[in-house]
Amino acid sequence: MNKHPRNITLTEDQIPKQWYNLRADMPKQHDPFLHPQTKQVLKKEELYPVFCEALAAQELDETTRYIDIPEPVHNFYKIFRPSPVIRAYELERALDTPAKIYYKFEGNNTSGSHKLNSACAQAYYAKAQGLVGLTTETGAGQWGTALAMACAYYGIDLTVFMVKVSSQQKPARKAIMEIYGAKVIPSPSEETAVGRAILKEHPDTGGSLGCAISEAVEKAVTSQGYRYALGSVLNQVLLHQSIIGLEAKKQLELVDAYPDIVIGCAGGGSNLGGLSSAFMQDKLTGKANPYFIAVEPASCPSLTRGKYAYDFCDTGAVTPLAKMYTLGSQFIPSPNHAGGLRYHGMSPIISRLYYDGFLDEARGVEQTKVFESATLFAKNETILPAPESAHAVHVAVQEALKCKESGEAKTILFGLSGTGYFDLTAYTQFNNGTMTDYIPTDEDLAKGFACLPDVSNSAK
Amino acid sequence: MNKHPRNITLTEDQIPKQWYNLRADMPKQHDPFLHPQTKQVLKKEELYPVFCEALAAQELDETTRYIDIPEPVHNFYKIFRPSPVIRAYELERALDTPAKIYYKFEGNNTSGSHKLNSACAQAYYAKAQGLVGLTTETGAGQWGTALAMACAYYGIDLTVFMVKVSSQQKPARKAIMEIYGAKVIPSPSEETAVGRAILKEHPDTGGSLGCAISEAVEKAVTSQGYRYALGSVLNQVLLHQSIIGLEAKKQLELVDAYPDIVIGCAGGGSNLGGLSSAFMQDKLTGKANPYFIAVEPASCPSLTRGKYAYDFCDTGAVTPLAKMYTLGSQFIPSPNHAGGLRYHGMSPIISRLYYDGFLDEARGVEQTKVFESATLFAKNETILPAPESAHAVHVAVQEALKCKESGEAKTILFGLSGTGYFDLTAYTQFNNGTMTDYIPTDEDLAKGFACLPDVSNSAK
Numbered sequence: 001m002n003k004h005p006r007n008i009t010l011t012e013d014q015i016p017k018q019w020y021n022l023r024a025d026m027p028k029q030h031d032p033f034l035h036p037q038t039k040q041v042l043k044k045e046e047l048y049p050v051f052c053e054a055l056a057a058q059e060l061d062e063t064t065r066y067i068d069i070p071e072p073v074h075n076f077y078k079i080f081r082p083s084p085v086i087r088a089y090e091l092e093r094a095l096d097t098p099a100k101i102y103y104k105f106e107g108n109n110t111s112g113s114h115k116l117n118s119a120c121a122q123a124y125y126a127k128a129q130g131l132v133g134l135t136t137e138t139g140a141g142q143w144g145t146a147l148a149m150a151c152a153y154y155g156i157d158l159t160v161f162m163v164k165v166s167s168q169q170k171p172a173r174k175a176i177m178e179i180y181g182a183k184v185i186p187s188p189s190e191e192t193a194v195g196r197a198i199l200k201e202h203p204d205t206g207g208s209l210g211c212a213i214s215e216a217v218e219k220a221v222t223s224q225g226y227r228y229a230l231g232s233v234l235n236q237v238l239l240h241q242s243i244i245g246l247e248a249k250k251q252l253e254l255v256d257a258y259p260d261i262v263i264g265c266a267g268g269g270s271n272l273g274g275l276s277s278a279f280m281q282d283k284l285t286g287k288a289n290p291y292f293i294a295v296e297p298a299s300c301p302s303l304t305r306g307k308y309a310y311d312f313c314d315t316g317a318v319t320p321l322a323k324m325y326t327l328g329s330q331f332i333p334s335p336n337h338a339g340g341l342r343y344h345g346m347s348p349i350i351s352r353l354y355y356d357g358f359l360d361e362a363r364g365v366e367q368t369k370v371f372e373s374a375t376l377f378a379k380n381e382t383i384l385p386a387p388e389s390a391h392a393v394h395v396a397v398q399e400a401l402k403c404k405e406s407g408e409a410k411t412i413l414f415g416l417s418g419t420g421y422f423d424l425t426a427y428t429q430f431n432n433g434t435m436t437d438y439i440p441t442d443e444d445l446a447k448g449f450a451c452l453p454d455v456s457n458s459a460k
Numbered sequence: 461m462n463k464h465p466r467n468i469t470l471t472e473d474q475i476p477k478q479w480y481n482l483r484a485d486m487p488k489q490h491d492p493f494l495h496p497q498t499k500q501v502l503k504k505e506e507l508y509p510v511f512c513e514a515l516a517a518q519e520l521d522e523t524t525r526y527i528d529i530p531e532p533v534h535n536f537y538k539i540f541r542p543s544p545v546i547r548a549y550e551l552e553r554a555l556d557t558p559a560k561i562y563y564k565f566e567g568n569n570t571s572g573s574h575k576l577n578s579a580c581a582q583a584y585y586a587k588a589q590g591l592v593g594l595t596t597e598t599g600a601g602q603w604g605t606a607l608a609m610a611c612a613y614y615g616i617d618l619t620v621f622m623v624k625v626s627s628q629q630k631p632a633r634k635a636i637m638e639i640y641g642a643k644v645i646p647s648p649s650e651e652t653a654v655g656r657a658i659l660k661e662h663p664d665t666g667g668s669l670g671c672a673i674s675e676a677v678e679k680a681v682t683s684q685g686y687r688y689a690l691g692s693v694l695n696q697v698l699l700h701q702s703i704i705g706l707e708a709k710k711q712l713e714l715v716d717a718y719p720d721i722v723i724g725c726a727g728g729g730s731n732l733g734g735l736s737s738a739f740m741q742d743k744l745t746g747k748a749n750p751y752f753i754a755v756e757p758a759s760c761p762s763l764t765r766g767k768y769a770y771d772f773c774d775t776g777a778v779t780p781l782a783k784m785y786t787l788g789s790q791f792i793p794s795p796n797h798a799g800g801l802r803y804h805g806m807s808p809i810i811s812r813l814y815y816d817g818f819l820d821e822a823r824g825v826e827q828t829k830v831f832e833s834a835t836l837f838a839k840n841e842t843i844l845p846a847p848e849s850a851h852a853v854h855v856a857v858q859e860a861l862k863c864k865e866s867g868e869a870k871t872i873l874f875g876l877s878g879t880g881y882f883d884l885t886a887y888t889q890f891n892n893g894t895m896t897d898y899i900p901t902d903e904d905l906a907k908g909f910a911c912l913p914d915v916s917n918s919a920k
Contacts, residue, residue, distance in 0.1 A: 421882070427639050
């Protein structure tokens with residue numbers, strides 16, 4: 001018999017009542033957002049055409065440590081939260097490691113990932129402001145599904161610009177968004193000026209996340225009663241996702257555990273930022289010193305090989321400029337890259353924490369190794385991880401095997417941010433040996449860096 | 461604020477330690493199984509070539525009220541159980557009903573359904589008997605996935621005969637079984653004598669569940685170290701699934717609730733039998749009198765329009781004969797029938813309970829209405845139901861609307877046996893208005909009844 005339960009649960013009255021705003025404890029803030037045309041520091045009012053007012057305020061709030069979760073959002077959280085922290089006894093046994101492995105599992109909802117944590121907040125604020133609806137983009141489809149669920153729940157409209165190649169490869173993802181009432185438009189499309197321009201230049205393009213963002217933003221600012229929603233990268237998203245780490249810390253306390261290592265996959269940073277939040281607070285305030293590892297695909301290495309620079313958040317250059325680790329807004333991962341984690345940039349908060357050394361390490365990993373660990377995990381822990389989450393699984397396995405070598409019984413916490421039920425094409429490729437790896441050359445990356453905007457004469 | 465939580469949880473040490481064998485409390489047993497050739501009452505030993513010995517014993521056990529759950533199975537249960545009972549506050553609000561609606565949700569595992577409850581038991585007993593592996597069949601794919609997960613966990617082989625048309629329409633289901641290490645063979649196949657015979661006569665057939673069962677049984681009895689596993693219909697399966705009802709009863713007690721109405725969808729009976737178990741015990745022993753409703757598709761109406769007669773459990777006539785409600789082993793639902801619940805027969809236990817009036821009602825419903833309720837449920841409760849489970853959702857909605865009319869605040873419990881993540885083709889058809897209904901005519905059914913075996917000179 002195990003001393004502690006596998007499944008460390010909380011009751012619904014233990015769901016945090018406030019989000020934690022990491023910036024209030026950061027010694028240095030990320031450089032301010034810049035207006036895409038003027039390149040001057042962005043004012044809150046300039047965000048209002050794009051975001052709901054409450055969300056624009058959250059985006060720029062550097063000082064309020066805790067922000068109340070509105071009651072209707074808290075009620076929505078009760079539908080799918082608290083999420084479990086699971087002690088990976090079966091994986092530990094399979095690895096024969098002295099390490100204690102825990103994972104926070106965010107996949108037990110129909111969107112299949114943690115994205116719902118921010119989706120329901122963003123849909124709620126839109127509803128509260130009396131808006132007609134939201135626009136957004138989606139790549140792999142988890143964010144689009146989450147926001148479709150949230151908009152259905154609050155009774156507002158949603159238009160999703162879905163990367164064209166994804167909408168073709170993942171008809172099930174498109175279908176599920178439509179079932180929840182969303183309008184799904186393959187991007188680039190004829191619906192927007194930026195889409196038409198891209199199609200004119202590249203009629204056969206499969207689209208990209210950066211391009212879909214441009215279309216969604218344009219559609220929001222040109223449609224009466226609409227605003228734009230984004231599932232990662234933004235400060236507001238990390239704020240909402242802080243609930244993951246707040247819960248996880250409570251749960252580990254219940255079994256007298258505290259992580260030596262915290263591991264999260266990082267695409268735009270929503271999952272890593274959310275899981276890290278409460279533990280990063282301990283680090284920033286000197287209470288504890290966990291070791292943080294961001295895991296990213298070797299094929300889209302924004303932290304490990306990107307530049308810390310101002311860049312656009314989209315391809316069409318309609319979004320504000322953010323100072324972040326970036327591969328350049330024109331960077332698109334090679335076609336053999338499976339799953340998400342394909343964004344060119346990284347959350348400005350995560351970027352700053354990495355730049356300042358609080359986020360200890362970024363590790364780029366190749367996908368064939370990632371799927372190997374994912375399959376091992378699935379066979380022993382039974383859950384099939386999302387390809388994104390599998391990056392964290394893989395590094396947890398690496399660290400657990402190091403413990404086996406050294407004999408150390410470290411406590412490892414990783415984020416199992418979602419399930420891979422809609423990603424079976426990638427798993428099948430791995431399973432039948434046709435999955436390949438790709439590591440961009442320095443020349444490949446140089447092309448992306450060449451497109452970084454010049455802010456030398458205008459910023460700050 | 462709601463007085464009681466939405467999510468009624470148990471801790472893992474509250475997972476039942478024993479299964480409940482409903483037969484020990486039934487005043488009348490179902491008529492005995494008959495040997496398929498001799499039509500004489502089947503002896504336990506005659507089941508050994510097909511089932512593990514422990515499972516053969518469970519299949520025929522009419523007297524042991526509680527059966528210990530082996531510790532390795534209990535450990536597996538801890539991976540995905542206890543499952544929640546959820547108070548459907550959001551659905552109640554959407555329906556504006558005074559009814560209190562609860563659902564037991566079994567979909568929070570990678571197989572996506574309750575099938576894992578019996579899969580892990582059957583795989584464990586095979587492992588404990590030192591077998592090499594198991595064979596089985598799958599239609600919609602939930603059972604095959606569950607058994608693949610269980611066999612991967614216990615480290616034994618699995619061969620799945622998958623209804624050919626399903627393997628073509630649901631490549632993701634095939635893929636996920638293969639990821640967990642199963643060998644998946646579209647049925648009918650050249651691998652078995654019965655498959656070859658069917659292919660010779662019907663070279664273009666898309667297959668059927670009854671035919672896939674025949675192939676899996678033949679493969680098991682002709683392969684060294686293999687036995688056969690089935691995901692529904694059998695007494696052993698209902699025994700393992702009793703854990704659903706045992707948990708649900710405990711959970712409702714926590715909020716001082718007891719169901720006036722218990723609703724489950726019924727294909728082979730595993731879900732309905734499992735959910736009903738502990739409440740049916742109360743009815744059989746006179747402690748309470750909940751009203752039980754079995755919901756089945758109007759297109760595959762074994763309880764509502766079938767005959768209570770001896771029949772084969774498969775198409776190829778290799779399985780024992782069971783006394784049950786049946787449409788005839790040659791019955792195949794029309795091609796527009798979506799999802800599972802397509803089996804020609806019904807659990808002998810469920811059949812007996814229905815025949816004797818303990819199962820109060822069977823209700824046949826049309827799929828377009830079912831998907832309408834499923835979509836309403838998804839938009840409000842956020843979970844996308846499996847098409848099978850959506851049958852129970854629909855009748856819960858019907859009963860809740862009756863309460864609205866009468867003003868009664870009845871307590872309704874239904875089984876949300878699984879999720880519809882792999883069934884988006886059907887949802888898309890509903891969503892774009894191309895889904896159709898089909899109710900077999902009496903002439904259609906007469907063809908199935910004409911094939912019922914003659915047991916007049918041999919039984920009992």
